[in-house]
Amino acid sequence: MSGPATPSIERSDPDIQSMAHAIRFLAVDAIREAGEGHQGVPLGMAEIAATLFARHLKADPQNPLWPDRDRLVLSNGHGSMLLYALLHLAGYDEISLDQIKAFRKLGSLCAGHPEIEQHAGIEITTGLLGQGIACAVGMAVAEARLAAEFGSECVDHRTWAFVGDGCLQEGMGQEAISLAGHLRLGKLAFLWDDNRITDDGDTLLAISEDIPARFRAANWQVIEVDGHDIAALDAAMDQARQDPRPSLIACRTVIAKGIARLQGQRGGHSAPLTDADVADMRRDLGWNHPAFDIPRSVYDDYDTVMTRGRTEHALWKARLASDPGRAEFDRWHSFGLPSDWSNVLADLPHHFANAPGPKGTINASGAVCDALDQVLPELLVLCADLEAPTGHKRSRAGFGVQNRAGSYVHCGVREHLMGAMACGIAAHGGLRPINVTYLAFADYERAAMRMAALMKLPALFVFSHDSIGVGSNGPTHQPVETLAAYRAMPNMRVFRPADVTETAEAWQIALEHLKGPTMLALSRQDAPPVCPARSENLSRLGGYLLREPDEQRDITLIATGTEVALALQASETLKAEGINAAVVSLPCWELFEDQSADYRNAVLGQVPRIGIEAALRFGWDRYLRPEDAFVGMPGFGASAKAEVLFDHFGITDTAICNAARDLLQKH
Amino acid sequence: MSGPATPSIERSDPDIQSMAHAIRFLAVDAIREAGEGHQGVPLGMAEIAATLFARHLKADPQNPLWPDRDRLVLSNGHGSMLLYALLHLAGYDEISLDQIKAFRKLGSLCAGHPEIEQHAGIEITTGLLGQGIACAVGMAVAEARLAAEFGSECVDHRTWAFVGDGCLQEGMGQEAISLAGHLRLGKLAFLWDDNRITDDGDTLLAISEDIPARFRAANWQVIEVDGHDIAALDAAMDQARQDPRPSLIACRTVIAKGIARLQGQRGGHSAPLTDADVADMRRDLGWNHPAFDIPRSVYDDYDTVMTRGRTEHALWKARLASDPGRAEFDRWHSFGLPSDWSNVLADLPHHFANAPGPKGTINASGAVCDALDQVLPELLVLCADLEAPTGHKRSRAGFGVQNRAGSYVHCGVREHLMGAMACGIAAHGGLRPINVTYLAFADYERAAMRMAALMKLPALFVFSHDSIGVGSNGPTHQPVETLAAYRAMPNMRVFRPADVTETAEAWQIALEHLKGPTMLALSRQDAPPVCPARSENLSRLGGYLLREPDEQRDITLIATGTEVALALQASETLKAEGINAAVVSLPCWELFEDQSADYRNAVLGQVPRIGIEAALRFGWDRYLRPEDAFVGMPGFGASAKAEVLFDHFGITDTAICNAARDLLQKH
Structure with a gap:
């Protein structure tokens, strides 16, 4: 549970409806200025967003990198103006009115889709549907693992994700739902913009399933609510915070609410807005302020509600200062490596060569991963149902409902989710994700790995069975084009080590590299040692x-x-x-x-x-x-x-x- | 509904249990011979498979390419010996005992995972989890569309898919479930091998959701049954055939059933078998036949039950012979193009240049697709919620519950499924799948497109928004490495046409190319005509x-x-x-x-x-x-x-x- 609300919130009664309308008008003004954009989400989710910030989100806009902040993910990233408007209003200084006026223009922080800028409050890049909620699962796992390590005095925050229909149609969305329910990630909540409209029109064109039932089947708490009813939303968020399960708050909304011509319609999604649309909306909502002109009272209300986060931050700082784990907490959260950490790798090639067992570079990698378990406890290994053939579990305990301290996540046969979880974990900070599966399955998580590359996140993707060395499982399982396909990807370092020495060197380089992801393509079949013993890392x-x-x-x-x-x-x-x-x-x-x-x-x-x-x-x-x-x-x-x-x-x-x-x- | 059972099946009473045991022993003998393989599926699903063949599957092993045969998909492709044993026993001559003895050896039809060889009864390549059931959805859509065109006298068959736990953990599995339920594909049934064991061990390591509830939420019929109870399985399959919804037959099974040391255990999946395992299994199941020696009575029983299919095939041939649509039916099913079909493309560049509207090559492609609607009614367009920005629907009707004749499938935001559906449709035969989405989303369906390339299927993947020409939606939506990543893929032709002329030429080449997939990378932004009018297709x-x-x-x-x-x-x-x-x-x-x-x-x-x-x-x-x-x-x-x-x-x-x-x- 996050800490209790501070008294300040009681003192004044913020006008949440106006806080919501301010989001609406900043969004349409920016979209009109840009000449394009997606108004459906910011207009449809304005009350949801305002209520979340007013009553529940733990954040301190003056300290956007505070490690114990709640994480907010806009999984329906095309609705980016919702996020920018919120961040601006809440006091994230970098999201200035000028930035908002430059929405969708070169160099603006307010890009077409959110692009990670955590100093400005943008937690993660989103826009490819499904990626955001899958990242959110990674963030929630990171929180739970870190809380187990450092205690709830230092780590106790939530992950909130805004979710559209598209995210829930994407298969990776179901992977996220299924694993989050299984892992009982009680600090994760999805705020579903259930507007029943997608780009093609009525969602009934392509989906007729009972989505809440799908969540319930995966052991989520489901709360259904009118997405424009602030009191009901507030209560629903409270309820989400009380339940040990992850929560879906299914918010029945009207897409583009406020624009008479478009609301509830297909065109609400992103049809070009006219001056008349915006003028009518001002009239209909009684908003008598010029474009980009937000009344002081609204800014004040946002400032007031953010006091809760500021206070919590101050209290947290005091707790951390006296916490015996502080140094290690800081090290983990700065991705710092202890001095001499790599000493354990020095003799590893020798030991590996002389130990019994298979001698593929995947096995060498497993030995490295195992050797680092004690030295770098911040490593979190994720594997998609291939524990035995990849051998990266060894002494690690499984992360689960009963053991949040485990450093090995059985992700099930859900590679795409696993790739996005790595992004979420790395973006969350504090832990270093290590993904493990076969190289042939890299295609399944490619879109997520591309996000890691785009965001320059320090994630390590370990792949085994990297060639016809796979053997009789045949061409479905034999990558022949995969190395090229990833060498083509910007910011992605692709290693294919020759033996145990180069494997250990690749790990070292990968862990020292904080400005982008690394992948290792490793062999199933034995790789005899080819590198003489050496003290210099020549793979560099x-x-x-x-x-x-x-x-x-x-x-x-x-x-x-x-x-x-x-x-x-x-x-x-x-x-x-x-x-x-x-x-x-x-x-x-x-x-x-x-x-x-x-x-x-x-x-x-x-x-x-x-x-x-x-x-x-x-x-x-x-x-x-x-x-x-x-x-x-x-x-x-x-x-x-x-x-x-x-x-x-x-x-x-x-x-x-x-x-x-x-x-x-x-x- | 498939036709009624013929009298022959009543005459003799096949010993389905022995038919199942014959699968078991062929499988373990082949796996023992190969020294490796996955026994879990063939041993666990032997009764399911034998019952399906004995009572329900419509197939004529002597005519494996009969267009109106039921389609059988082994989505849990690692259990390939189940399929090979079945096909051999049922009389698919190409799957000889020698082929089975060469299981997992170079050149054998009995590869590690099934590789499409329809003349031998192997309908489609599987092995990457989730792909098979997603292909099966494509097959079921193809059947429904063809039945609407040619009538149930000519087209009336089912799609059966064997499904493992992994297929249902993969996100694309949910995409398949969701769309199949939405489209009410009543002739589709999944036979789920619910053995609660994956490679890592108990499924509870990574999943605890109520899977039948997930199917019910998506409007499937769910039938739960003991997967080793032949009478119950028979009844369940009957029930599946009666219901207008797609059916999940959730078969509770024991993995590796029959091998005392491994059954119900993690090792049941694919742990190496010993001679003792096989000897004990012979003793325990009372099977007194040497390795690879199947009693005549079992072959006879299989032959008897296949009479049903042979008879149906003969009746179908007679019906088709007198059907007025026969010539067109044959043309569609041979992927033949009518003479002069491409004439409609001759003036298209001229018309396109002079018509109003945007002038990107994606729009040119839409014009081509529209022009071909009347000429090539066998085109089936699939699009992932991007109808407006890609413009390939136009005069086409949507395919849905109310209109099986529609040639445009609203796939929803489910690209991976859509890619696999294209494989399923092309492998089914009779229709030419045209997939449409943005190039940035190609990563989502890459694994499925690779299957199309591996199988050399004639599928066309049309992609819009092929570069920074996307504009303000930003880097998430701007492919920069995607062309390279697909040029790297064997058997995949990648076109990036310069203008309307090259776009029309690319379409022509793609439709004439039956030995592999083609993709088009097309622009959102205007592409001025650069090619002079010409009669020769220079893009060739x-x-x-x-x-x-x-x-x-x-x-x-x-x-x-x-x-x-x-x-x-x-x-x-x-x-x-x-x-x-x-x-x-x-x-x-x-x-x-x-x-x-x-x-x-x-x-x-x-x-x-x-x-x-x-x-x-x-x-x-x-x-x-x-x-x-x-x-x-x-x-x-x-x-x-x-x-x-x-x-x-x-x-x-x-x-x-x-x-x-x-x-x-x-x-």
Whole structure:
């Protein structure tokens, strides 16, 4: 439970209806000024939003980054003016009237859809339907885990999500509902804008299910309420705060309420507004203030209600100051790494090589994750029903209703949700999300991973079964184009480590990298150690000479992942024939691109080159010239044992040697 | 309703329990032989499968491609041995004992997961959870639409899907449930293997919702039954066939039933089997037959029950033979195009240019789609709540409960389902699915589109809002890496047409292409006509010289989509400066790669080159050498009007000219 309301709220009686109307008019004025935008949500949810801020949300606009603030997610992100209007009115200084007047213009904080700017009160980027509520589940999990660690004196806040019909039609919405109910995330509430209109028109065009029943089936509390009745909304939010289950407040609303021509209509969603619409709305609602002119009394009312949050913040600060866990709390919340944290990784390659068990790079990653459990307890591992084949649980306890301290979340077969949860957890702060599944399933969470990249969140996505090394599960389960598809994504670092050493190095780089997500593509099949023991993290270079020939280089073999071992074998064979092959390991293209052109040219060499990767050539032309060769996949894979497939598709040391001889003959 | 049971089924009383046990033993023998596999499903669903074949499924194994057969989808595809055993026993000759003995081996029809081979009875590729049931919704829609067209004399069959817990945890599963209930697809039934075990162990680790209640909320009939009680299963399937709603038959089962050591356990899913397991199972179930040795009586029972399907097939053939719609029925089902079908496209560019309304290539695509409505009534358009901004409905009627003849399916905000439905519709046959949404949402349906590519299905994916041309909706809605991510996908043709002419050409090529999917990336913003009127479809070449300079070429400008117009403008400016620029339009890289190296080299020219695309450079290095230039996006987009963004990111004719001058200076 959040703390009790402070006396100040009793003293004055804010005019919540006017607070709501102020949202309405700021929204339509901004949309009219921009010439486009989505008025449906801010007009339909104005009372909901005003009531939430007036009575329930715990926030201190002067300290928007306060870790124990309630989190507010606008999952129906197209209604962004609702959020900007609210933030402005509530006193988030960065959302000035000038910013609002620049709604949807280049450089404005008030972008078409909310884009994460937490210093301004925008908690998370939304706009792709479903992502917001799935992120909200991640935030609520983070809160529960942190509360278990630091106690409710330091961590006790809620996550509120504004939700549209679209979010609840998206499959990931159901994944969110199902897991939130299962995990009994009682501090999570969805405020559903049940306006029965989508872009196409009446929701009945495409949906006729009983949505509240679906929530109830997933163990949510469901409260149905008139979304324009402030007292009823207030009571519903109270009820949500009392219940140990997550709550759906199903708010029956009228889309675009206030604009006579559009309200309750399909056009209410985002049809262009006219001057007459806005003038009529001023008349109908008795709002006698010019555009962008909000009466002082409304600002005062917002200021008054925000006193509750300011007071709570002050009390919290005092509690934290005397809390024995303060230093660790601060470290977690600044994503700081303890000094010497990476020492546990120093001997790991040696131990891993000598320990029993499978030796894929996914297993190496599991060993790293396990070694870090004690050193970095802020890691929160999420896995989509693949505990055994990915091996990242080990000593970790499961996070659940009975154990909020667990650091391993069984997400079920819900990859898309898991991807968005990672965004929500990272955006929440305090914890470092580590997602684990197969690389073939990366497509399921791609939209969420793109959000992590767009938001530059420090999330780590660990993928196993990264190639035809999957074996007999066949082409559905064999990524061949997935590496390229993610290398194409801005801000996403893609690592494909060659062995345990590079796997540990990739983890280190990923955890030190706070300005964007990282993904690891790891092997199911054994990856023999190829890197000599070394004290320097060479993976930081993205690519480096793993083996330099004693004599002048004739050819360069450039490989990633398990194919680095093949390249080394081939170089041995070629050496016996008098061909001097350099072997380059290229675990991370993005980091390699960050190096100087001179370094890159020196590594790749001005000699014939062969790219080697059990994947498609697409993208490799960055490093291969038309006259160079590629040893990899020609298309989708097949069902057979891994070793049969590598042979079948010609990804072998023999094939590399043949390609090398061919190239040098032509040269 | 399917036709009545024929008398033959009454004559003999098949031993369905033995028919089920035969599945069990074929499955475990094959898995033991392969050394790996998933026994949980075939052992747990043996009675369900045997009962379905014995009493309900309409199929004729000697004519596996019979268009009016029931469709059977194994959505829990890891249980593939269930399907192979069934098909073998039922008399699908291609699934021989030798094929089963080669389970999970290279080249076997019995791959790790089912891979579409309809001539052998494998209806569709499955294995990625959720895809199968979503495809099944597409199949059921196809059946209903075709029945409305050709009458129930010619089209009257059911879709049965075997479903695991994972399929129902995936969000796309809920999308499927929701839309199937909404569309009242009464001929669709899910047979849920409710074994309460997933790979991680007890389903309670990750789910505690009331799944039947979720189906009921979506207007399904739910029948709960003991999944090993043949009489009860038979009655439940009867009940499913009687009800106008889609039906969930929730079958309470014991995973791996029959193997004492594993049944009901986590290890039942796929733990390696031992010889002792198999020997104990033979003893416990009283099955005194060697491995792969199925008693004649079981084969006979299967043969007997399949008589029902054979008879129905014969009756159907007779009905179709005398049906006036036969020729059209055959044409639709062979994906044949009427002669001269493309004539309607000849004048379309002219008409489109002169008609009022917006002039984006998405609008051109809408005009094409509309023009084809009468010519190719087998087109079925699916759209995810973006009717107005994509404009592909026009004169089409909505497909719904009241109008099964509609050729436009309002899919709601459910892109992943929509992608899989396209697979299901194309795999079903008879209809050509056209999916329509924004390119930014392609990530949501990527896993399904990959299935279309893997299966080489003739589906068309139309995407609008293909770049920063989206404008103020901002970076969430602006694809910058999506073209590259799909160009990386095998078997997927990616078109980015420059104008209405190339859009119509792309449609023509896509509809003529039966061996794989096609996607179109189309503009929201106006795309002025750049192609002169022409009778030859030059887009077939993938890339071609749109403007050749009069004098010797100095530089080549290579562009796609709306950037072709910019390249043309730049070439004019450069010409005035005495620089001879050739302009290449490159609408489809995959088709360009199919041309000879000589042709490609001639088009691209051995002069400096500039690639121009409002997207990232990733992938372009195939056509650009390190010394060449690229005018495009540096990363994610921003929120502002389209014209502001093109200017801001330097994707203008001026920028192209500057790049050209720079290149030529260096040269």
